[in-house]
Amino acid sequence: MRLALFQPAIPQNVGACIRLSACFGVELHVIEPTGFRFDDRAMKRAALDYGPLSHMTRHADWEAFQAKRRPGRLVLFTTKGATSLTDFVFRPDDTLLFGSETSGAPDFVHAAADARVVIPILPDARSLNLSVSAGIGTFEALRQTRFSPSPQSD
Numbered sequence: 001m002r003l004a005l006f007q008p009a010i011p012q013n014v015g016a017c018i019r020l021s022a023c024f025g026v027e028l029h030v031i032e033p034t035g036f037r038f039d040d041r042a043m044k045r046a047a048l049d050y051g052p053l054s055h056m057t058r059h060a061d062w063e064a065f066q067a068k069r070r071p072g073r074l075v076l077f078t079t080k081g082a083t084s085l086t087d088f089v090f091r092p093d094d095t096l097l098f099g100s101e102t103s104g105a106p107d108f109v110h111a112a113a114d115a116r117v118v119i120p121i122l123p124d125a126r127s128l129n130l131s132v133s134a135g136i137g138t139f140e141a142l143r144q145t146r147f148s149p150s151p152q153s154d
Contacts, residue, residue: 001145002027002072002095003138004065006109008130009035009101016131021055024138028056029095032067035102062109069095072120073114076105077137082116092142098137101130 003026008014014030021028038058058064072093076082097113099105110116119128119136128136 001090001092001138001141002029002070003134004029004031004095004097005130005134006031006062006105007033007100007103010130011036013101013130017134018056020131020135020138022038024142026055026138026142029059029065030056031059031062033061033072035100038093066112074112075117076110077133078105078110078116079118080104080109080110080116082118085117085119085137087125087142087152088115088117090144094141094144096134096137098130098134109149 003017003021005014005017007026008017008030011034014034017028057068061067070093072095073091074097075088075090075094076097076099078099097105097109099109105113117137119133121128127133
């Protein structure tokens with residue numbers, strides 16, 4: 001299971017996804033360009049102490065990401081014409097892809113996706129935050145394929 005962010009614009013979302021991927025043991029792929037300098041203090045603060053970031057790979061652009069992508073389906077999370085998360089069956093080698101906070105994913109990314117998934121929300125709601133969506137999608141994919149959290153002891 002892998003998590004990928006397409007041209008994220010907000011450093012705090014990337015920081016939260018760094019924490020998410022570290023806590024769940026999944027690779028994180030950031031497809032540039034981003035809307036911030038990668039050494040941005042806000043992103044580092046959001047990621048806290050989850051470095052070194054050996055679980056994260058930066059890709060210069062979409063083509064570089066596609067060239068290095070390992071086998072498995074590319075599952076795009078989108079609000080446009082997609083299968084509901086509640087009906088989708090994940091596979092352990094899926095790459096979960098989330099679009100930019102400001103513009104989503106362009107048509108060429110939609111065309112490259114093997115599947116498109118939507119997280120159901122209330123009809124009047126516009127969208128969820130990127131890192132919240134990534135957390136929901138990643139947990140559900142892991143729950144279906146391998147993840148079994150153990151209860152915390154007091």
